[in-house]
Amino acid sequence: MNGKILIITASTGQGHNSVADSLKNELKNKGYEVKCIEPIRESARMLDKVVSGGYEILATKTPALFGMLYRVSDHRVTSVGINKLVGGSIKEATYKIISQYNPSLIISTHPLLVSVISSLKIEEKINIPFISVVTDYKAHSSYVNSKVDGYIVGSNYTKNSLIEKGVDEDKVHTYGIPIKRDFLNVNNSLKQDEVFTILLMGGSMGVKAMKKALMKIMNLDIPIRIIVVCGNNMELKEHLESVYERVPLDKQLIILGFTQKVSELMDVSDLIITKAGGLTITEALNKKLPIVVPYYIPGQEAENVRFLVGEEVAMSTSVDELDGVIKDLFYNQAKLQEMRVNIENLIKGTSLDSTVDLLASLVAI
Numbered sequence: 001m002n003g004k005i006l007i008i009t010a011s012t013g014q015g016h017n018s019v020a021d022s023l024k025n026e027l028k029n030k031g032y033e034v035k036c037i038e039p040i041r042e043s044a045r046m047l048d049k050v051v052s053g054g055y056e057i058l059a060t061k062t063p064a065l066f067g068m069l070y071r072v073s074d075h076r077v078t079s080v081g082i083n084k085l086v087g088g089s090i091k092e093a094t095y096k097i098i099s100q101y102n103p104s105l106i107i108s109t110h111p112l113l114v115s116v117i118s119s120l121k122i123e124e125k126i127n128i129p130f131i132s133v134v135t136d137y138k139a140h141s142s143y144v145n146s147k148v149d150g151y152i153v154g155s156n157y158t159k160n161s162l163i164e165k166g167v168d169e170d171k172v173h174t175y176g177i178p179i180k181r182d183f184l185n186v187n188n189s190l191k192q193d194e195v196f197t198i199l200l201m202g203g204s205m206g207v208k209a210m211k212k213a214l215m216k217i218m219n220l221d222i223p224i225r226i227i228v229v230c231g232n233n234m235e236l237k238e239h240l241e242s243v244y245e246r247v248p249l250d251k252q253l254i255i256l257g258f259t260q261k262v263s264e265l266m267d268v269s270d271l272i273i274t275k276a277g278g279l280t281i282t283e284a285l286n287k288k289l290p291i292v293v294p295y296y297i298p299g300q301e302a303e304n305v306r307f308l309v310g311e312e313v314a315m316s317t318s319v320d321e322l323d324g325v326i327k328d329l330f331y332n333q334a335k336l337q338e339m340r341v342n343i344e345n346l347i348k349g350t351s352l353d354s355t356v357d358l359l360a361s362l363v364a365i
Contacts, residue, residue, distance in 0.1 A: 176350025
């Protein structure tokens with residue numbers, strides 16, 4: 001077999017693409033030829049507008065509706081119908097790409113693409129090992145297909161959610177959601193002082209609730225440093241910069257847009273306040289960073305919150321009560337340390353190297 005690997009993904013948020021990019025870098029460093037594509041974007045522009053654009057609109061403008069659609073689509077019958085709709089639009093174009101590239105392994109980082117590859121295998125158009133990476137902590141029904149040869153998941157909680165949906169236990173590997181290697185080690189030397197530092201994030205789109213969250217934090221009567229990452233939301237960044245031209249003497253405020261320095265920002269922080277996207281959560285966990293979630297997108301992020309709180313590595317609160325939670329943690333360092341210990345126990349056994357080794361073994365088949 002050749003050493004070609006095809007990774008397929010889709011742009012609903014940045015998590016799926018970031019996982020794809022992480023795997024691409026790891027596999028290229030091992031000497032494999034890797035191609036990363038977005039079949040929906042490349043072959044069905046109208047569908048891409050519906051999937052990617054629709055996700056952004058629903059998730060930010062009408063999150064309750066998004067959550068309802070997520071729950072409805074998580075039923076097996078509904079999930080099959082949605083998969084057929086998406087798959088039917090891009091299957092032939094995806095098959096053409098696969099035929100031309102001729103990979104020895106296909107990896108998907110998005111649930112909507114599982115049915116596309118599985119359908120091609122059912123029709124015996126391809127006979128290529130196929131791995132699905134689950135990028136949240138509870139697997140949606142769209143991930144489930146008997147033609148998937150293996151799953152990479154973030155936790156035993158995720159593994160069990162797949163087993164409950166009928167997936168063979170031997171197919172599920174709890175190696176952790178594949179994140180960039182920068183996040184796998186904590187660099188304590190970057191923190192130059194003892195100032196309590198909060199990292200405030202809201203995903204790549206920078207949710208509006210960050211405005212009220214920052215206001216709550218800035219009104220606290222404790223000396224803290226706040227680093228705000230607005231992502232691609234320049235309107236949010238400019239708004240916050242105009243509101244906080246002057247900062248109280250007991251506060252330090254840094255407002256950023258999109259940045260490649262999230263790993264370093266996590267290293268200098270004592271606490272992260274964020275929405276519960278699978279990738280950001282995984283990065284924070286690997287940085288041993290306690291998490292507070294005051295806002296999230298209903299659906300997969302609600303499931304992530306349930307998982308995190310259950311493992312006692314995060315606290316869930318409302319934006320209105322965020323200031324009280326932060327103040328309690330500021331004065332209760334033992335609680336923060338307890339959360340760090342729980343994080344250590346949770347991520348024990350996860351391994352990016354194990355993921356790469358598994359993928360390499362499949363290429364060799």
